[in-house]
Amino acid sequence: MKRHPSILPLVVLLGLVPLLGACTSNPRKQPASATVAAVGSQNAKVKPAKVEENDLEEYEVALVPDPLEPVNRATFWLNHQIYRFVLRPISKGYEKIVPRPVRKGIYNAYENVKFPVRLVNNALQGNFTRARQELEKFLINSSIGVGGIIRQSDRIPELAEVPRTDTGLTFAKWGMSSGPYLVIPLLGPSTFRDTVGLVGDAALNPVSWVAIMTGEFWVVVFPYTNTLRSLPEQLGTYDSVTENALDRYLAARSAFIQYRKQAASR
């Protein structure tokens, strides 16, 4: 995710970024007996059904330290209102005005430009094969793909599914723990580790460089276009995770943690 400092919030807004991006925690198995014991008295009048299946502990409760939960929940609520009343209308307008193929081209071009984030982090992780693949993707898409608008590299099986990476994932692969869970204003779910990683990502993203090196016009256009192009997908992901949740906050936190854990394992 690439951003200029002035719109950091907006970029992060992609707090959804969290859903698409950032941390690994240490999910622990909940002690089943403790869980049941804690609530047993509340169900004393209900005769438990016979359970023959031995699969009730198949899934762990994804946990991450969340000492700031009250503050995080407040920030999450604020973000939700901003997504609902500000960003969603903007996103819908963008989808209505700009045809899907054009949106896709813009999206691809920005993804292509930020290849240094993936190149450098793959190298820092010691994965030089993926670093080479990222370089090849960039060269192919920038040339045959007309400046990255068309992902021609997808036609080459070896380059079609190179996992994304970022600075937060590099920290994870170095063995750094996620630290406490954070909900960043506008940006959304993160952890201490991934929040630090966002700074590294911004420093490696050419969109940030252009915004800093050029005049006022570009300062506004590049970062905001970068944010806008991601909105439909990010909000769609956010909706998928939270719309039918029992607890939106927990749903987003769990999805974020799972996503980052899986990304760090690849």
Next chain:
Amino acid sequence: MNLAYRLLVAAVLVVSLPAAATSTSEAEKRLQVAINDVVAVADRSPSSSALAGSLRPVLEKYISFNAMTRRAVGPGWRQFSADQQSKATQLFTTLLIRTYSKKLTPGEYPVIKFKTASAPAPGRVEIPTTLNYKGSQYNVTYRMEESEGWRITDVLIEGVSFVANYRTQFDATFKKGGSTAVIDALSQSVANVPK
């Protein structure tokens, strides 16, 4: 490693590998049929809002909502009465179908590429796929189990498991108020139809 042990290992592999290959193949075929059925129903649906209703019987044929609900609730499931288990399954099924159908658009066709499936345990298969839909690409893994035929027991999108996601929410709700709280929370979510 002595010769007898090597022969034993070899014999086990010879016997088990074809069985595993058969199970993954059967599960893949079942999944392909399920996807085709879902796409066909979605394509006939007059609108997105009508989709959930028309998809329900199809999804119930291919998805084990009982297993998904049970595992999402976790050990606390033992404290549910039979009626509560039935109610929770019914409500959770409605939520899952609503979530799933919301992502489908009549007239849009997914392109799904199957990757190499694995059999982590007897009667269980994981099928990783790449889904291209509405201009976006996702890694989707289907977990399937053989129970009255092969049925889907979880779906992971970019590593995020449907069941694990609700497991976290159910666990917190159950700790606060037991099975009654879980049923109430499910009822409230089902009643609260997203716009």
